[in-house]
Amino acid sequence: MTVPFPDLDPYETLKIENKATEAEIKKAYRRLCLVHHPDKLQGKTEEEQALSRVEFEKIQFSHLILSDPKKRKRYHDTGSLEDIGDTDFDWFEYFSNTKTEINEESIAMDKKLYQGSTDEEEDIIESMVQSDGDFLYLFEAVPHTEVTEDEEKRLFKIVSKLVEDGVLETSKNWETYQKKRKTLFKKLLKSKKSEASEADELKKQIAGKRKLESEDDLKQLIQSKKKQSMDDLIARMEAKYAGGSKKKSSKSKKPKKSDYDIDDAEFEKLQKKMGLRK
Template sequence: MAVPFPDIDPYEELGVSAKDSPPTVRKAYFKLCLKYHPDKLGKVTEKSKGEYKTRFERIQFSYAILGNIKRRKRYDDTGSLDDDDFLAEDFNWKDLFHRYNSIEVTEEMIEEDRNKYQDSKEEYEDIKESMTYYQGDFLKLFEVIPHLEFTQQEEERMFDMVKRMLKKKEIERYQNWGNYIENRTKEVKRMLRNVNKESLEADKMLQEIQKKAKQKAKLKEDSANISLQALIEAKHSKNNDPFEALLAKYSGANKGKGKKRKKTKDEYEIDDDEFERIQQEMIGKKKKV
């Protein structure tokens, strides 16, 4: 049966390059499955459903090529997407796509995959391929192997696994590996510092976010008290200001207890001689103090 997407570039479809290792390709494939799986669509138009369905099938086809070492090598060498398995008369792409569509991809599935993958034969083969592909660059494993994060425990697990491969002569002893052994203690400390730094930065960011949220809530709670305190302080300051006192005196602000009336602008206007007299009176009071 002919291939369904004869003009497809599987590397472009999965967002990887020809230099990427098999684990990197697999990781990219899993992410795209989570994004474009039919179960993740929610409420969308029929047109969007059709577009997502086509994209999901293109992802499956691309991984069918790049996820298989034999098919990937043939594609890299010839650019051909044909394969003996695909060309077999009894091979049906529709059945394959339907099978993929019926599999629900969830976060729980990823966690389950982690548990099954670690310490499995598949992980062993991925590490072996990556050590060969990256010519003994041990730390590269923590960038390309699925579910692998740098900790002292995981470093020791990977280190022991690579030593077993070397002992069985399953991989070559590259110079990069020799350099890592020579500087292992220093490299482990450096990597752990980097991991710890990233963790601290993440914690700090979280604390800042929480702090701002608390400050915002407290601001509303204290706004009434802050306003009241400001008014009290302003009133206290005004009562102790000699100029304000004189202004009140000459504007009639403290005259009697009669009926309140609206003050006009003229009540607060004084001529130059009156202002000079008030100023001298203020100076005299300050000298006495």
Template sequence: MGVPFPDLDPYETLKISKEASEQDIKKSYRKLCLQYHPDKLKNSDDADESKLKFEKILFAHSILNDSKKRKRYDQTGLLDEVDTEDGFDWFEYFSKVKAEINEESIAKDRKVYRNSEDEEQDIIEQFIETDGDFLILFETIPHTELSNEEENRLFSIVDRLVNDKILENYLQWKNYKSKRKQIWVKYLKSQLKSLSKEAKEAEKTKKEILKKNKGKNLDSESDLQQFIISKRKTDMDSLISKLESKYGDKKTSKRKGNDIDDDEFAKIQAKLDKNKRKK
């Protein structure tokens, strides 16, 4: 069986340079797996694209994580020349690795990663790359949560790094610090609105599938996949998902009249903080 992606650039896929160390490869691979794992799909429209992206990441890692294959690719620039194992089943390989990266393994990785040197280094790199964009950390750093507690945690880390002269005191960071509450509340409202919209779309998909299959089992693989996707949460954080379901019908429109009012937002945040303290 030939290679699945003969024209793929494994370095570009893993977003690393050709001089990347084994540790660099491992770190980038982990981040990308968490970001593109099919179980983190937000809606059915992303299913095929996410699955393809994930498989490319697995394939790129299988090449660069093997010193012999990496050397051969570096010398020839051809992936067809790298795959010398007759009868190797890439489909089976992708399925096996995907099964190993599940919610349990992600939870274990989260426990090890948070507040670690790896996380701090990722924060430093991302902060420098974006010239001090603090909020982008919630979209790029693995295992981050949308909560006041998390904002305080990341803010403390960045503030310490800036005070210790490890990070530059960028203008974007200065602006965030000076208007921290207003900027954070605006960002949080925006994210909750987006998540609630996705949750409502998933609920709609589920109802359509159930209606279509009324009185019979979900036998079609496609129907089963769509049904499962519709029930998946839009984020690994269960609290956020519950909030989306509860408040989703109140904040799907972008019009001012249907926006989240301050009282409702305060209730959401109070519940969010209360649940975080219980963990």
């Protein structure tokens, strides 16, 4: 079977150097998996989820190449991935199995082992150096981090200690965050909550559009429409006879639409779809 990403650079995908050790490859792979795994996509848009799924498969593919000495050497020698895969290798099955192996339970276990470890400390140091002391960048770069007040306090304590011990140099970004800590984190927290709220609203809208697809909902729509038609008829008769020769002094108010009200054209389509008659 043809390789899925023939033009991909596995080193660039895993964000590591060409001379990376086996341990560095494994570490980079784990970190990126935690960011792009399908179980971590809640709150993202459909487009973001689709891009993240593709990126996740690229990460799997890159790791498979670089963790195999023979495949890695062949890539180094040829600079191509075209002849890396075995002809009978099923990539679709491989990607599916990988998603199963890395599930919510394994992620929770990894989080327990990772947080507070030397690996996490090294990742925090690396992220702070790369971002020139941008503390909020840790929530994007460090695995298992969540945008919560408790997590912010935990990470802030770690970074403060690293700066105090001279492991990390202070920077303008870090000093700014210290001064405006409450305001800056509150802004990030609000942004994340807004994203989650928008995602929930989108889900509700999608669910709402599907309500009329069942026969029960269509029957309810028919009953509602018949009732509205009768109400309109009575209203017209009252307007005609109750006022006598008196001229209309104002326009009648537009009746309030029911939750299931639609126009006649769409109503007819729904009737035909469900095989019902008006």
